[in-house]
Each structure stands twice: as C-alpha cells, then as structure tokens.
Amino acid sequence: EVELVESGGGLVKPGGSLRLSCAASGFTFSSYRMNWVRQAPGKGLEWVSSISSSSTYIYYADSVKGRFTISRDNAKNSLYLQMNSLRAEDTAIYYCAKVHIEAAGALDIWGQGTMVTVSS
C-alpha cells in the first residue's frame, strides 16, 4: 500500500525549532519530487516547500524562506522539514505529498498530517 506518514509535530514556543519527518512506503521514493503543504486552523491550503528526487532542486514559499529547510534521505525513504525561528503564524497541520507528474498540479499521495502549534 502506498503511504506517507508524518511525525514530529507538537507544541513549541515562538523562536523555537522543530523537525518534521515523513516516512514513505509502497512506492519508489527516490524517483519522485516531494512537497510539504500546510493548513492553518480553519484556513486554506498553503504550499510550503518542494524537493526534487535527487535533492538537486529545492524551492520554498516566501513565508518560510530562510527559516525552513527541506531535505530527504532516499536510503531511508524519508522526507524532512527543519523548522527554525518558528512564529505563531506557522501554526498549522503540515502534510507531506508526493508529486505524481511534474508541472501538472499533481500531488497524488498525501499523509495524514502532523500538527504544529507555536505558542508561549
């Protein structure tokens, strides 16, 4: 079964750090671009970051650039998001998502999400 499972969320104080993980199974992880998408409570979806299959091409939303770092370990079938200098506005459910086809708006597999709460 194709599956993505996020972990690492929790409560953190403003200015703190957190590292999210996404474990992939059921597909050849090393062949696909991966994304992080977040959703603040009661709000819409916001794309956060993307990493190509070999980590060559990495992109970030302006809202997280310089604070968040996306990475992957193809040997461990895992995707990561290192989040530093966290702010209240980073409070959200964070989803990892697999790209089905490049340049087609196609995120075909999503994890269940992990909640990040930034609060003092």
Place this chain on the structure above:
Amino acid sequence: AIQMTQSPSSLSASVGDRVTITCRASQDIRDDLGWYQQKPGKAPKFLIYAASSLQSGVPSRFSGSGSGTDFTLTISSLQPEDFATYYCLQDYDYPCTFGQGTKLEIK
C-alpha cells in the same frame, strides 16, 4: 508569485445538481493545474491533474477543463459524498500556489 483566484468561495447546491467551480490564474500557466477535494479533518484528495485528466479511481462525474488562465472543475450530478471544500493548485512556476478554496454545501 502566481495568484490563483477561485470562485465562488462558497456554494449551496442539491443532490443531483450540476456545479462548476472556477479558478483563474494571474498569468498563463498552460495546463499545469490540479484540483483537490478536502473533507473536514481529512487530508486533501487528488482529483484532476493537467487541468483535465481524471486521476485513477475518481468518479467520472468529476471533470476539469481550461488552459492558460481560466480553469473549471465541474461535478455533473452531485452526490452526498461530494459536499466538501475544493482547491485548485498550480505548479507551473514556483512558489506553487493554491486557490483559496470553494466550500460546497448542501442546500
């Protein structure tokens, strides 16, 4: 960044109705657009890619059309399980951007 403007933001309809949701891009994005359905407390579900290609397993009552800047998602005959929030996503250029969502409610 490319802006995606979805309309309407909310919509009331009845079972059996035909509904259309629109997404407009702030610049030409070819057909690099997908549609997603999200129910409360759940992850988004992938429906359509490349503007008009139906993802495997998605009911044929869902269809997508458009290219360039104007795109539509059509549900031909609403079923009870279709009441949800729908989003478009462009990945023509980074940063990728979602529309603000359309909440489809039961009339």
